[in-house]
Amino acid sequence: MKNKSIIIFILLTLLLSGCSKSNVSNNEVDSKMSDSTQPNEMKKESSNVKIDYNEIKPNELGKIMVLMYHNIGQDESTWVRTPDNFRKDLNTLYEKKYRTIRLNDYVSGNINTKAGFTPVVITFDDGNENNFRVFEEDGNIKIDPNCAVGILEEFKKSHPDFDTTATFFLNSNIFNQPEYVDYKLNFLLENGYDIGNHTLYHTDLSKSNKETIQKSISQEIEVINKYIKDYPVNTLALPFGGKPQEEDYVYSIKGEYNSISYNNTAVLLVGWDPYKSPYHKNFDFSKIHRVRASETNVDNVGLYDWLNDFDENKQIRYISDGDSSTICIPKNYEDVLNKNIKDKILITY
Numbered sequence: 001m002k003n004k005s006i007i008i009f010i011l012l013t014l015l016l017s018g019c020s021k022s023n024v025s026n027n028e029v030d031s032k033m034s035d036s037t038q039p040n041e042m043k044k045e046s047s048n049v050k051i052d053y054n055e056i057k058p059n060e061l062g063k064i065m066v067l068m069y070h071n072i073g074q075d076e077s078t079w080v081r082t083p084d085n086f087r088k089d090l091n092t093l094y095e096k097k098y099r100t101i102r103l104n105d106y107v108s109g110n111i112n113t114k115a116g117f118t119p120v121v122i123t124f125d126d127g128n129e130n131n132f133r134v135f136e137e138d139g140n141i142k143i144d145p146n147c148a149v150g151i152l153e154e155f156k157k158s159h160p161d162f163d164t165t166a167t168f169f170l171n172s173n174i175f176n177q178p179e180y181v182d183y184k185l186n187f188l189l190e191n192g193y194d195i196g197n198h199t200l201y202h203t204d205l206s207k208s209n210k211e212t213i214q215k216s217i218s219q220e221i222e223v224i225n226k227y228i229k230d231y232p233v234n235t236l237a238l239p240f241g242g243k244p245q246e247e248d249y250v251y252s253i254k255g256e257y258n259s260i261s262y263n264n265t266a267v268l269l270v271g272w273d274p275y276k277s278p279y280h281k282n283f284d285f286s287k288i289h290r291v292r293a294s295e296t297n298v299d300n301v302g303l304y305d306w307l308n309d310f311d312e313n314k315q316i317r318y319i320s321d322g323d324s325s326t327i328c329i330p331k332n333y334e335d336v337l338n339k340n341i342k343d344k345i346l347i348t349y
């Protein structure tokens, strides 16, 4: 503890400071803080729980996997995961101390993953029916237990501390059961999932001009907002991983068509490796890499390859300190820290 240095490097605005203080109003924290004999502890006023950094070894500049799934189906193949293999993935992540977070929390650095655990983001592309299939039984809508949402919901019940969530990137088909689109989109929102943009017709934006890029993105927002009004569709997974030409890349982030405008907080590529911490100086929210969540034809860069690399410390994983208001890193990582991170307290050890 003695050699721990704590730097408050950007003061919160008056408003945020008020919010932050109200977050730590419980008596337990107050008494812990007043019991502390370390003056440095007093500075760390937004911390909820004290942890032993040398035991937990947080590294909030380690890497985070954004997993990319497409289909859940009976025959495993390049773009299909069987229900049992998807369950195996969730179990493996759980046992290896990964916990899911929302995509927007990843890019904004609002990471509340429990201390000692590693955040992971789950994404599904294309909005096929096997992602979310329902049927009616005795007048009630039931979720197919072997579709992605059915498996995630079952896992959420059996493993409540996995913080189960995922983002579904949609096109025009929206899970291919037209009569249930309204039910499904509302179900996702009410149950802690997110909905992202994959363009209305799965358009390859690497071969599109700026008008087509903006049209493809805006039209999907229009369709989604017909069902869930005002929901901010502000994340984009590039179809085929096709990146717009450099001069038009800005339109994958911001644009407008037919008076529908967008401002994406995350643009996701297809390949192929764990990506940087949001606090890393080279983190780019508009070019987030994803990991193929599969074991078939993954060219040694699939989910299980990276899990092994993390296990063997060939890749350094993000390990949370359990407090989204602090960035906790080993001393030798300071040079890759984004110095412009606002409203966070830096802790090095």
Ligand SMILES: [Zn+2]
Pocket (backbone or CB within 6 Å): 125, 126, 198, 202, 239, 240
């Ligand atoms: Zn796709």
